[in-house]
Amino acid sequence: MKIAVLPGDGIGPEIITQALRVLDVFKSEGMKIEIEEALLGGGAVDATGSPYPEATQKIARAADAVLLGAVGGPQWDNLPRPQRPERGLLGIRKDLNLFANLRPAVLYAELANASSLKPEIVAGLDIMIVRELTGDIYFGEPRGITTENGKRVGRNTMIYDEDEIRRIGRVAFQAAQRRNKKLCSVDKMNVLETTQLWRDVMNELAPEYPDVELSHMLVDNAAMQLVRNPKQFDVMVTGNIFGDILSDEASMLTGSIGMLPSASLDENNKGMYEPCHGSAPDIAGKNLANPLATILSAAMMLRYSFNDEASATRIETAVKKVLAAGYRTGDIFEPGTQKVSCSEMGDQVVAAL
Amino acid sequence: MKIAVLPGDGIGPEIITQALRVLDVFKSEGMKIEIEEALLGGGAVDATGSPYPEATQKIARAADAVLLGAVGGPQWDNLPRPQRPERGLLGIRKDLNLFANLRPAVLYAELANASSLKPEIVAGLDIMIVRELTGDIYFGEPRGITTENGKRVGRNTMIYDEDEIRRIGRVAFQAAQRRNKKLCSVDKMNVLETTQLWRDVMNELAPEYPDVELSHMLVDNAAMQLVRNPKQFDVMVTGNIFGDILSDEASMLTGSIGMLPSASLDENNKGMYEPCHGSAPDIAGKNLANPLATILSAAMMLRYSFNDEASATRIETAVKKVLAAGYRTGDIFEPGTQKVSCSEMGDQVVAAL
Numbered sequence A, B: 001m002k003i004a005v006l007p008g009d010g011i012g013p014e015i016i017t018q019a020l021r022v023l024d025v026f027k028s029e030g031m032k033i034e035i036e037e038a039l040l041g042g043g044a045v046d047a048t049g050s051p052y053p054e055a056t057q058k059i060a061r062a063a064d065a066v067l068l069g070a071v072g073g074p075q076w077d078n079l080p081r082p083q084r085p086e087r088g089l090l091g092i093r094k095d096l097n098l099f100a101n102l103r104p105a106v107l108y109a110e111l112a113n114a115s116s117l118k119p120e121i122v123a124g125l126d127i128m129i130v131r132e133l134t135g136d137i138y139f140g141e142p143r144g145i146t147t148e149n150g151k152r153v154g155r156n157t158m159i160y161d162e163d164e165i166r167r168i169g170r171v172a173f174q175a176a177q178r179r180n181k182k183l184c185s186v187d188k189m190n191v192l193e194t195t196q197l198w199r200d201v202m203n204e205l206a207p208e209y210p211d212v213e214l215s216h217m218l219v220d221n222a223a224m225q226l227v228r229n230p231k232q233f234d235v236m237v238t239g240n241i242f243g244d245i246l247s248d249e250a251s252m253l254t255g256s257i258g259m260l261p262s263a264s265l266d267e268n269n270k271g272m273y274e275p276c277h278g279s280a281p282d283i284a285g286k287n288l289a290n291p292l293a294t295i296l297s298a299a300m301m302l303r304y305s306f307n308d309e310a311s312a313t314r315i316e317t318a319v320k321k322v323l324a325a326g327y328r329t330g331d332i333f334e335p336g337t338q339k340v341s342c343s344e345m346g347d348q349v350v351a352a353l
């Protein structure tokens, strides 16, 4: 199994190092993994002028899965658009056709206090957000800033065709089948025709998944319901831009975004795996970052791309053990627990494995 | 002062009745108000075939302000698009050029428990969200569902010109000047050119308001920060669709959306005033609804359209008194307080005035 590893910017390299140590444990036990590192994001721009350089494209396309740290940082914010680090991220998503973004929002019992919500509202929270990742207003044309009658005008295009909606719908229905069999599709059908089509196609798919209970919710209401009573949700499916907003809102309900992994899959379960959090330039290089989201992303990689449920669960169990034993990086520290560095957290997970 | 009153659907008529009783108090003291009722929404469709009938257009255009209850209900959900109740709402906003939607998210001390967030996170919350209301992907063309190469395709257009951004920017900067002088502009400039222009224009306006501290935040981060630490915000300004999502999220932070009014203003402070909550068909006609958001909307009307700060404050003080005295409708009831009906709540506010 070939893994392209893209450490990226900020804390990316540190957290990736710990995830690779975890994979090394499996390798030493005989798992066949081959790792090739490549550049993505700001570091890639500095070295090559492009945030998703050709060399990286080759390695990523040839790999069975991609493990990514994080990209971006203030020093690249003022570059021209095509050179900004996030273009690298959007570029690799589109290039590898990673249309299905799975973002679990799970609250670990040991970390319940970290949430800004009342414990009874979030205890046991376990939502899976399925976000479409290669369409919508992110990639729609026409787009840009033009001058019309002497005025600057900004324009973007929200667009989905029924095939794009159907394939992400199937991923979401199947995810619901493996969980609590409830799927909530989020749209803004009362205003946007694009999302009327979204709702229509979801309804058309429903008879193929009779064991899944499909419901629909408007995006403004969904943003409210996530705050009011998030445990009403099992799987949510939505388009790229609404998914961007709602998945971040949902992950913050846990109060411990340093714990949350994500997967972005193509139609053959090739995938890119990365933590939900960003590159945290303020603590980069200080050995302070929480590597658990990246380690859990590696677990998702074993599950989805390598179909190795046992190894994935073994990593997840090790992480739970380490939390239960009281080890915490700074972002999830509370009095009475033991503060550890990024690499010490890696030590603990490796030991627990 | 001429007020067009649009009770609308569901609980609309009940809550409007209580707001009118409050205005009657001022009338009996000599305030010159003239009230004309008209149809909007589902009831208007039933009576005339249109959710914003011509008769209503005439009355609304001639009025100095519009007071609206709520529109919509399940019985109209399957009508063709142009006849749906929300088309009435979008129609009147556009017709009257009500581009500036002001949505306060305020947590009343007495109701702090109602929030799903921890008290220390939300106690004293007081955010003003300024949402652009007549542009963006809500009204952009081209739009619709077409068939291309045998596939259905849904399409909408996000569009803003610099004048539209500038005028809502000014409203937001001025709101910040009257408050804590902090303005956070929300966009998605790393992906959407439309919102790159938004950010550029906000930056261009900033020097005209040197007493206001302008910051920028990406919409996904804003959705997170509202959950993590909402009290960091004073005034937020954003486009129509992001504002739809974030203002609903922010209002739910209070846990008492039945308390929140809103104003939608044109360039001359003509405005439409309505509660943030919907038409609640499930409790319609039962005298159970909370009329306070509508009563507080009438207060906003006196403040913004009639420039009568004293009367507005008097209503707000009366509402606070009633809460302090322990009166609660069902939606905000907790043990130890006294449950009252919609009309009894109106009685209490009138008495407190």
Ligand SMILES: CC(C)[C@H](C(=O)O)[C@@H](O)C(=O)O
Residues within 6 Å of the ligand: A086, A089, A090, A244, B190, B191, B220
């Ligand atoms: C960095 C940005 C382009 C990206 C997105 O909007 O998709 C990020 O917010 C995410 O959710 O992965």
Ligand SMILES: CC(C)[C@H](C(=O)O)[C@@H](O)C(=O)O
Residues within 6 Å of the ligand: A190, A191, A220, B086, B089, B090, B244
């Ligand atoms: C009913 C709907 C069209 C409307 C909107 O999206 O603007 C509502 O959600 C609102 O926020 O007033």
